[in-house]
Amino acid sequence: MNRFDELEAFVAVVDFHGFSNAAERLGMAKSMLSRRVSDLERRLGVQLLKRTTRRQSLTDAGREFYQRATQILADLNEAEQCVADAESEVSGRIRLAMPLGFGVILLAAPVADFLAAHPAIEIDIDLNDREVNLIEENIDLAIRVGELEDSSLIARRLASVQIVTCASPEYLRRHGRPRHPAGLADHEVLTYSNIAVGRHWAFPQQGKPIVPRLRYRLAANNGEFLAAIASRGLGIINGPRALMQAQIDSGELEPILGDFPRDDLGMYAVYPPGRLISRRVRVFSDALRAYFGDRVI
Numbered sequence: 684m685n686r687f688d689e690l691e692a693f694v695a696v697v698d699f700h701g702f703s704n705a706a707e708r709l710g711m712a713k714s715m716l717s718r719r720v721s722d723l724e725r726r727l728g729v730q731l732l733k734r735t736t737r738r739q740s741l742t743d744a745g746r747e748f749y750q751r752a753t754q755i756l757a758d759l760n761e762a763e764q765c766v767a768d769a770e771s772e773v774s775g776r777i778r779l780a781m782p783l784g785f786g787v788i789l790l791a792a793p794v795a796d797f798l799a800a801h802p803a804i805e806i807d808i809d810l811n812d813r814e815v816n817l818i819e820e821n822i823d824l825a826i827r828v829g830e831l832e833d834s835s836l837i838a839r840r841l842a843s844v845q846i847v848t849c850a851s852p853e854y855l856r857r858h859g860r861p862r863h864p865a866g867l868a869d870h871e872v873l874t875y876s877n878i879a880v881g882r883h884w885a886f887p888q889q890g891k892p893i894v895p896r897l898r899y900r901l902a903a904n905n906g907e908f909l910a911a912i913a914s915r916g917l918g919i920i921n922g923p924r925a926l927m928q929a930q931i932d933s934g935e936l937e938p939i940l941g942d943f944p945r946d947d948l949g950m951y952a953v954y955p956p957g958r959l960i961s962r963r964v965r966v967f968s969d970a971l972r973a974y975f976g977d978r979v980i
Contacts, residue, residue: 687759690752692719693731697749698818701739708821773963774803780817781826783810784907784926785950790826793974797967804963812877812904817955823964828923829948837954839968842975843947845924848884849936853916861919864893864943871900871918873909884921886943893943910936921945925980947979 695705696716706713724731731745741749781790786808798804809815815822817836828844850860861867864886872884874897885892900918903909906926913920913927914935920927930936952968954960960968 687756689719689723689726690756692716693723694749694752694756696720696732696739697741697745700819704819772803773801773966775961775963776805776807777963777967778807778809778821778823779825780809780811780815780820780822782812782828783905784812785826785828785923786810787907788925788928789980790971793971796974797970800970801963801966804967806967812906814877817953822955823961824968825953826950827953828950831949831951831953836956837960838951839953839972840949840951840977841971842950842977843979844950845947845979846922846945847924847927847931847938848919848921848940848945849910849913849927849931849938850919851914851916851935852937854913854918855937855939857916860939862940864895864940867895867897867919870898872897873913873918873920874899874902875904875906875909875922876902877904884945886940886945888943923948950975950980 691709692705695709696702699705699708702713702717702720706716709716720732727748729744729748730742731748732739733742779794787810794806794808798806809820809822814827815825817825826841827838831838858870861870864884867884883894884897885894887893901909901912903912906922909920909922910927910930912918914930919939920936924931927936931938952971954964
């Protein structure tokens with residue numbers, strides 16, 4: 684038995700949360716995959732996985748071995764890829780996930796530029812505001828905005844995202860203009876529901892955040908939709924300026940509370956942990972970094 688086949692089988696079972704999913708991803712019979720993991724445990728003389736009828740979990744030894752095994756496989760793949768890359772153009776498929784609004788407004792241009800520059804590349808994009816599981820959904824790279832809650836992800840900062848508070852002129856005429864974040868308690872607000880912080884607007888002031896009590900009129904999981912609702916006078920919105928820029932330029936939305944700017948958020952390219960980052964994904968990430976240049980957007 685090839686020892687690297689055993690390592691690949693074990694890592695796949697962990698990454699894809701079970702023998703059935705791993706066997707499907709590797710294109711082999713579940714019985715063969717199970718035999719490879721069992722042969723590995725027998726050769727090592729330790730149990731790596733706790734098996735029950737419903738799920739598998741790592742033993743302490745398995746957890747430590749998994750970290751070493753993923754690095755070994757990554758090193759092997761990188762060595763092979765370096766030789767192949769030296770003689771070939773960038774090619775293959777990239778599975779990419781990104782928020783809908785940012786994808787349409789900010790990322791369509793660099794993606795189009797990259798496809799034009801690399802005709803052998805194919806990109807499969809999931810435009811969705813939910814936070815996808817990179818491993819389970821086999822995503823090569825995702826674009827995320829805000830705090831990265833999963834510390835195991837490999838992240839590369841692309842840009843800073845400016846956050847603004849806005850309302851329509853009609854809303855401000857009817858309800859008045861808040862002069863302080865605390866005054867938002869007397870207004871109707873529209874909130875982003877996909878993340879917890881979307882319901883808690885913190886305005887930094889002298890090192891201490893002002894977190895006003897908010898009365899939610901509407902919650903939605905898409906920033907463009909919220910901007911469209913706010914432009915019709917239904918409430919105050921707080922979010923990425925890029926998603927409201929069209930309405931701000933047209934006068935449909937007006938920035939408010941300018942004396943209390945919120946901290947910028949980061950926009951990141953994130954990769955799944957424990958895997959080799961392919962050359963095509965690295966080159967694409969480099970292109971995004973060059974396009975945005977870590978500027979404020």
